[in-house]
Amino acid sequence: MEFLQPSTWEEALAAKAAFPDAVPIQGGTDVMVEMNFDRRRPDVLLDLGRVRELADWASDAGSLRVGAGVTYARVIAELGAMLPGLALAARTVGSPQIRNRGTVGGNLGAASPAGDSHPPLLAAGAVYEVASAARGARRIPAHEFYLGPKRNALEPDELIAAIYLAPAAGGQQFAKVGTRNAMVIAACSFAVAVDRSARTIGTGIGSAGPTPLQAPDAERYLAGVITDEGLWESGRLPDEAVLERFGALVADAARPIDDVRATASYRRHALTVMGRRTATWALRDGR
Amino acid sequence: MRLKCTVNGEAQEVDGVWEGESLLYVLRERMALPGSKNACEQGECGSCSVYLNGNLVCSCLVAAGQAEGADITTVEGLAREDGLHPIQRAFVEAGAVQCGFCTPGFVVATHDLLRRNADPSEMEIREALAGNLCRCTGYTKIVDAVRLAAERLELERRQA
Amino acid sequence: MRGAGQDGRTAVRTLFERPALGVGERVVRQDGDLKVKGEFAFSSDLWMEGMLWGVTVRSSHPHARITSIETGAALALASVHAVLTHEDVPGRKTYGIKRADQPVLASDRVRYQGEPVALVVADSPEAARRGARKVEVSYEPLDPVVDPELALMPDAPRVHDQGNVTASLHIRRGDVVAAAGAADVIVEGEYEIGMQDQAFLGPESGLAVPTPDGGVELYVATQNLYFDLDQMCESLALTRDQIRMTVAGVGGAFGGREDLSVQIHACMLALHTGRPVKMVYSREESFYGHVHRHPGRLRYEHGATRDGRLVYVRARLLLDGGPYTSSSPSVCLNAGSTAVGPYRCDDIDVESIVAFTNNPPCGAMRGFGAVQACFAHEAQMDRLAAALDLDPIELRRRNAVEVGSAVATGQQLEAPVPVRELLERLERLPPPAAAGGDGDLLLLPGGTSNTTHGEGVRRGVGYAVGFKNVGFSAGFDDYSTARVRVSAVHDQPLVEVHTSAAEVGQGGIVIHAQIARTELGVADVMVLPADTDVGDSGSTSASRQSWLTGGAVQAACIAVREELIRRAAGRLGEPEDEMRLVEGRVETASGLGIELVELVAADPAVAVREYRPRRTEPLGPDGQGHAHMAFSFAAHRAVVDVDVELGLARVVELVAVLDVGTMLNPLAVEGQIEGGTAQGLGLALMEEVKVNGGIVANPSFTDYLVPTILDVPRIDSEILELAQPDSPYGLNGMAEAPSISSTPAIVAALRAATGRPLTRVPVQPTDIVAAGAAIHDLGAA
Secondary structure, three states: OEEEOOOOHHHHHHHHHHOOOOEEEOOOOOHHHHHHOOOOOOOEEEEOOOOHHHHOEEEEOOEEEEEOOOEHHHHHHHHOOOOHHHHHHHHOOOOHHHHHHOEHHHHHHHOOOOOOOHHHHHHOOOEEEEEEOOOEEEEEEHHHHEEEOOEEOOOOOOEEEEEEEOOOOOOEEEEEEOOOOOOOOOOEEEEEEEEOOOOEEEEEEEOOOOOOEOOHHHHHHHHHHHHHOOHHHHOOOOOHHHHHHHHHHHHHHOOOOOEOOEOHHHHHHHHHHHHHHHHHHHHHHOO | OOEEEEEOOEEEEEOOOOOOOEHHHHHHHHOOOOOOOOOOOOOOOOOOEEEEOOEEEEHHHOEHHHHOOOEEEOHHHOOEOOEOOHHHHHHHHOOOOOOOOOHHHHHHHHHHHHHHOOOOOHHHHHHHOOOOOOOOOOOHHHHHHHHHHHHHHHHHHHHO | OOOOOOOOOOOOOOOOOOOOOOOOOOOOOOOHHHHHHOOOOEHHHOOOOOOEEEEEEEOOOOOEEEEEEEOHHHHOOOOEEEEEOHHHOOOOOEEOOOOOOEEOOOOOEEOOOOOEEEEEEEOOHHHHHHHHHHOEEEEEEOOOOOOHHHHOOOOOOOOOOOOOEEEEEEEEEOOHHHHHHOOOEEEEEEEEEOOOOOOOOOOOEEEEEEOOOOOEEEEEOOOEHHHHHHHHHHHHOOOHHHEEEEEOEOOOOOOOOOOOOOHHHHHHHHHHHOOOEEEEOOHHHHHHHOOEEOOEEEEEEEEEOOOOOEEEEEEEEEEEEEOOOOOHHHHHHHHHHOOOOOEOOOOEEEEEEEEEOOOOOEEOOOOOOHHHHHHHHHHHHHHHHHHHOOOHHHHHHHHEOOOOOEOOOOOEOOOOOOHHHHHHHHHHOOOOOOOOOOOOHHHOOOHHHOOOOOOOEEEEEEEEEEEEEEOOOOOOOOOEEEEEEEEEEOOEEEEEEEEOEOOOOOOHHHHHHHHHHHHHOOOOEEEOOOEOOOOOOOOOOOOOHHHHHHHHHHHHHHHHHHHHHHHHHHHHOOOHHHEEEEOOEEEEOOOOEEEHHHHHHOOOEEEEEEEOOOOOOOOOHHHOOOOOOEEEEEEEEEEEEEEOOOOEEEEEEEEEEEEOEOOOOHHHHHHHHHHHHHHHHHHHHOOOOOEEOOEEOOOOOOOOOOOOOOOOOOEEEEEEOOOOOOOHHHEOOOOOHHHHHHHHHHHHHHHHHHOOOOOEEOOOHHHHHOOOOOHHHHHHO
16 A cells, blocks of 8 residues: 655645545545445555645635635634534534544545535535646536535546635524434435525535435525515515425435435435424524 | 654654554554554544644544654643643542543543633533543543543642 | 432441441542553553464354355465464364353354354454455355244244254243233233444453463453353363463453453464464454344233232243354343333233344343343333323332332342332432523534424433342352452551452452451552452352452451461460451450561461352242342433434433442442443433344444433432342442333333334334324424
8 A cells, every 4th residue: 555645736636646546535534434444445545634725715705715624623613604504514523533633625525425514515505626637627516526425526536625615695504313412424414505695595415315415496495485475685484384395395305215324214304304494593593 | 654753742753554554553553552542443432532733633543644743642641740630630530430441532532622621511521522432431420520620720720 | 419328227347447448438440540541451452572463254144054265365475374264173163151052163154244254363453354355255145034033933944953942931920811800901012122232442352372381371351251261161172270361451341241252263373373362353343243232022911900000911022142042041031030120910921032043142231131121111111100090100119019029030029129219219309400401402302413493392201110130040159259368568468359350340349459458457458450360250240240259358358357366366375256457456455466467477368268149049930939149229210302303312311219239339339320321321212233134234333323421411320228138248239220220211201202102222213203293293292
């Protein structure tokens, strides 16, 4: 096994180009589990932990660029006010020890449908920047990034550079169901983002399909009712029945299976409830 | 490969490290520092908690090479010259230690909590220690130990 | 909260004013300093120059014929020193605590997923794993027997040639058919218990070192050196004096180390290579490497009169033992013995059966049969209370056993029998704190996962009482051995206590030192490492160790004291019966005396004593007899907030009320109560080894969920100290009882909050929200 440790982004991309099978490692919270459990023996480990460019975030022209190496702990501490949905999700990731090491970029790289950062990023309409030495940078909208269970849109020579998303322009919420009150992998999860300036509702579903999903019908339905009834202006909450219907549409968008963490029907049911509750909170938050 | 880092204030240099092994393995098997424990090796129990460049981490999830040049503090590095660290003493006295396998991880995680928050509430203690599993104590005496340690550290500060 | 001892009922026998750190004191662990510093040597921390690493090749099938085992490719690797199979087992090819029916290494057939097939030893763990991947085992899969009920059918495929009944017990008293006629109310129920794992944090591990005489030394995490030793002698074809065993630091046990794991394997590798060999299981392997708690299906029928008196109980407890016997016969006995709970009932018919299957092997876990029974009988008592419109505590009080009552197996209970008192104390507990707390997310179901801000949350309160036999039962010749030595070191007396009792975290070593200080009045006591250089102290299980090894240590101390008095009497020319050991001196009433240190300066005083508790007997016909040496009783109140829409729960309060006999060390007693209660919480809400077609679906701490500090509330206890009549100092075995009643109390609280039947643990969110449940109905409440 070879261990590569580039210290700049350019070196990192060159390394990935030279060794397309290299497994990138950042906080190690996914990769090392597979190594320790004897599930994975890559020929090359590519440590991105020394790449300074990945560890920064910046605000630029109304958008935030969050480097792929920013840890969950920093998301909570430094970006919580601007990205409340992502910060809520980050707070549910593993444990303090995991949040100190795990990164949003790592979550994207692993592309597990259970990854906690996917739903809030989908809900907020994030765009991911990936890059290769040969072709430079390109941007992939979050909803086009997830191709299958633990499969994403990265080419073999590409690495994830950053996440672009706008600071919240309305309430954002995240909820996750698991049978333990801490340190639990999502049996299913849901994120909602209210954008009061664009007058849209965003959604993200975790652990209830082969990939993280969105619920476009639910988004359009709720935004439509709010617009039609003048609730953007009034700040009033939609009727209970509307929020109920939103929850049901969220559940309809899921494609869950039965597995060791939950049944498909429970996942749908939980999404109905979480959809209704989180939408209520998010609409209340941002008034 | 060769790995150089600083552990508990001492420069360490080990050869023949396999690239896929964890910092936990390096500490335990190559540096003769078995205080960090190997209970799950998947970041789900906190028994291997150490400081890596000042951050509380699970050493089982740090690839050996990622620790190159790093400053690491393990449970073995917390005791004071004149005896136990007040956190360690509190764990013993409060009855927060039974089999003791989780204890090093709890001690390091508590150390991290109390340097950030000198007077944590019960729920703050619980949230900070939610990554550390204990199978013997039911946690009640661990919470007591953290409070006792916080009080004693506060007293120390006032006397200093 | 802690109740004080009952006046006149506590009987600590001491010859002295209690010396500091003697019996009854809150003494802290003498190994505590090492443990908090990370310097305590657990079995997985051992290291020796030139040691090799062993790993186990395990079956990927739950049931299969082995057609070939190819070791050549593994052996061809430079770093691999040996690959061993069943052919290399020097002696008996099988082992087992009760029956030697478990292969040391599988030969022609595997009966569970994860069964050991071969061993690889190499220079490093990674090299050994690489070697293990090269061992090619060919299997011809067979249909696994996975349902214990179907396993008992006459035409079921056989896990063993003799059939699929591992153990069975039919208890009959009175006439249930006739009694049923007198019942005004009958409630029936069927209950299920999932497979719980001990989930001790220290993985199975040991270091085997070959000795020049062809024998081996083994340092290992175990609960019982001599159980291990005897099985090792058979399979390694060595005599007892060729194997020396030492308990290495044990990272928790809870029953999971009563059966062998690495013991024979590591010794085989060490003997084969002539090198020290270390084996350490990974967490995943640990799930395959030890027995679990028996899952069970329990069917109950309770009949009662209108005024709430039990008139009959009919029960069938079917436990899944997996493919090997382990301790199943004893679990079967205990489940049957406790099946009715601590309640009076003259007409009972209880069948307790353990079946062989190709699911993971099951054996000892804290509570040992009583946990399964208690979950069911307490659910039944609540059902009965509801049917009779009686308060659940009141119903229990009306039926509570008392002194002279018979348990299911007919044994009459001797004092103390505090069930009524426990119930009264439960009732007198201050009411739970108001719901809602301060709105802290962490106090709500779901915790940081942010699933509710109060919506759908209902509070429930539940109660349960349980009991369990203490010690080994049914005529087992149980005893313990201790050796005590008093010598002079630097002109001070030093007591050394030596037993083979495994310290697994419970604090036995602390108590042994306390006993020595109390009996000998000497401050400096050293508890030596437990090894086989001293006689058998038996198992650290069945809540027996304080009683038996405590008794042996006390007896040995008393013998040493007598020796010291003899010596002093001889030197001073005074009669022995006028001399006493007082504050480091042996002296007469008139004050003529001699320093203890002088008495042992030239010749240390040593005594070895065995302690035997009162005998038990095997059950006779109809499962009746005096099978148990004592019983312990515990009760819990649980307060649980439940998000009824999502089916998530948070236990907000847990109080244990129990009798522990005289406390030797309150700190250790509280630790056992709090830890046992938390394990019961785990079984109630989240802990289950999920097995599908004989395949374990969750062999990791990612999906086998152990309660975190955010799942377990502060556990309070109210402790009675009712002295046992015939135990050392009046203590009682108490380490299991708290793990028994906590599960049913929590589930009772969940039922109270949700109105759901909840007949299976761990309770899953789906059980609470129930398929097709009208969420509007639930949400609207």
